[in-house]
Amino acid sequence: MTSKHQIPLPLPPSPIRDNTPLVPARMVNEWVYCPRLAYLEWVEGEWADSGDTAQGKRAHARVDKSGKQLPSPEDLGDEMLKTRSITLSSERLGVIAKMDVVEISEGTAMPVDFKKGKRPHVASGAYEPERVQVCTQAMILEDNGYEVPQGALWYVGSREKVPVILDDELRAKTISAISALRDAAASGHRPPPLENSPKCPRCSLAGICLPDETNLFSKKYTPRPLNPSDDPALPLYVQTPGARLRKSGERLIVETEEDSMEVPMIDVSQVVLLGPVSVTTPALHELMKSEIPVSWLSTGGWFLGHTTGTGNGNVAVREAQYRCAFDENRCLALSRNLVTAKIQNSRTMLRRNWRTEREDTTSKDQALERLKRIAKQAHNIDNVQQLLGAEGEAAAIYFASFENMLAKHPRSNLPNFSFSTRNRRPPTDPVNAMLSLAYALLTRTFTTITSAVGLDPYMGFYHRPRHGRPALALDLMEPFRPIVADSCVIQAINNGEVKPKDFIFNGPACSLKAGGRKALISAFERRMDQETTHPLFGYQVSMRRLINVQARLMARHLQGEIPVYPNYLPR
Ligand code: SF4
Structure with missing residues (x-):
């Protein structure tokens, strides 16, 4: 008999197969937000920066610098301590987390995750994906022997700390999200896009996911213009015989016998070299790291080949x-x-x-x-x-x-x-x-x-x-x-x-x-x-941009x- 007050016991996490990589706690957050987003990022390695992700990086800039070491559970004393950028994992759950801050007080540990923006005004104090992420971190700490009474979220925009209560319901949701993401990865099936969701216009991967374009064929509604209409970066052509391309900091410099010109690397989508033009090794390394392809053409424009970084791992x-x-x-x-x-x-x-x-x-x-x-x-x-x-x-x-x-x-x-x-x-x-x-x-x-x-x-x-x-x-x-x-x-x-x-x-x-x-x-x-x-x-x-959409x-x-x-x- 089940009573209406009964709380479901959390199911054990699904078994971890050999060679299954550990799921990052951040991806568990993404999965709860949108399963397709987590799949695209974690399984297919897709990534695109947006205003939001850039703000997020800034919000983490300080906490990403590691500070004091986290003492082992046995060494925790009564004194208060803040440790930053702590990476721990749990083999039982199959997860790993880089925790922004772990606060130590009275022999217990509390993970604190930093978020850009202001605290949302919702009954639970924070959105579910973020609470699940903190819960994942807390369970990892527990599996490493720490006592974790609660977690917290720190909102940089409003400078407010919101507690995350680690009740059975949140723990069950967290375990189920971890298992579902791992099972989706093992199945090789990308989850379908959300339907007409207000989440998509804010999603940095909208131009890669193509939610409305994909749904057009099954749901028949008109796509919203979620794609950026153009890419701000442009190709850089170098065609003066004897020209040399090198890098200085974040800039590319093209030198010819007569003069030189500079261009910020962020403004370059690809480099096109025609004829006898050379590139220095540091410039080529930087271009490959930034996934900016270099195309090699003969003087007459015949396409000879291209050099890329490790490329798309999908x-x-x-x-x-x-x-x-x-x-x-x-x-x-x-x-x-x-x-x-x-x-x-x-x-x-x-x-x-x-x-x-x-x-x-x-x-x-x-x-x-x-x-x-x-x-x-x-x-x-x-x-x-x-x-x-x-x-x-x-x-x-x-x-x-x-x-x-x-x-x-x-x-x-x-x-x-x-x-x-x-x-x-x-x-x-x-x-x-x-x-x-x-x-x-x-x-x-x-x-x-x-x-x-x-x-x-x-x-x-x-x-x-x-x-x-x-x-x-x-x-x-x-x-x-x-x-x-x-x-x-x-x-x-x-x-x-x-x-x-x-x-x-x-x-x-x-x-x-x-x-x-x-x-x-x-x-x-x-x-x-x-x-x-x-x-x-x-x-x-x-x-x-259209050609990019067509290829996708x-x-x-x-x-x-x-x-x-x-x-x-x-x-
Ligand atoms: S665009 Fe929408 S459906 Fe696609 S990954 Fe982002 S949130 Fe999910």
Whole structure:
């Protein structure tokens, strides 16, 4: 018989398997706040700083400096003592905690956790996740032989100390949270996102978790703009032959024979080195530690490779990617999806950018009609060879019309560029030289982004793996070729940013001189910064950020969280 006053006894923690890492007490707090947050951070190693996390670091700055040592339980006397930054663990519970402060008084110990901000006005004195974290610390102290009558939270913002009563209910909740997090980690299943939760707008991982974008497919509500619309850090390009990149404190310094320039490392999202440019070892170490990728390009802009730190440790997403890559049907479905999107976006480019001074509207209508038909066919094709054929046919129609997007400047002093067909390796005319460089910049962008979100850029679904070829980056960038790479080439030409004197011919090969390369790179980066409304999610986002979201959505699709990979199809 159970009475209504009966308090459930805490269940024992779930058994710890061999090699199970100890769960940090902070992650138990996160689990109670949002299970997906704890999973993303602890199991998948995701992290993103926000205003809140930066404030939290400041609040801990003093207590993180270790001070007096914590005496052993037998040596506790009656005197009062404050010890800081104490790390202890409990094998029984499978948890570890770095305690901000442990106060010793009258032979007992009390963990005190520091929180930024002010004390919340709630009946229990503090939010549940924070009380669970303190309870975890208290139980670790108990398992190490200390008597712990209660815990406490110190709110830095209001300078108030709130006691945490260690009753049976809180202990049961704590043990159950520890077990649930460990079981989730062992299962390899990421918990689903919260639904329309007010917690998400404050969550530093919203841009990684994509809660509303993921829920869109199952719950059908419009996503809130939780993603930052742009990344404040930008790529740093170094292309002067002989330039040297070094670091000084928190800054990167680019030195050439003539001058030098400095940039704070926090403002740099990636470093792009073109041609004979060197980097010092300390600079490279710092870039790797900060997870800022370094891309190496030939002088002509050919993407040679990139250097990263230890990279994204999320093995589960790569496992899902490889499983898909070995499944012919899934590869075909993804290939069809990406190729169809590329054809649709090529059509959108022509429709939007066909110059009015090019009077041939009949051929415009014909080209758009043919591309529409091929996109429809591609959507239903059931083998890769036919898909390659459809892609080739669409590319031939698109590039046959490409010149119609280039401005004719009959009376201005701006030069006219002509284009008849796409050629490469080597490109033989200025427009093809620009297209080749723009595609190389796009390949570099997708390679670093796919790698940063935990995918393997070299294992694709449409492009087959080949030594040194970033097949997945090439797959994902297909729909973006017309709307990013071709678009920036067209803008650079039509705005008169590149001129015929910016090109050099060597036999049949045409390439850009340094000035032309610089102009095209800045047109490319401008395009990446341009804000656009995501047609599916409805919010404003920069192209740079959007590509990041798309790479994450591909990861979510591969792991089964969303049924289809949603392409970006501007109208
Ligand atoms: S964004 Fe929302 S669902 Fe995602 S981890 Fe954060 S709180 Fe959880």
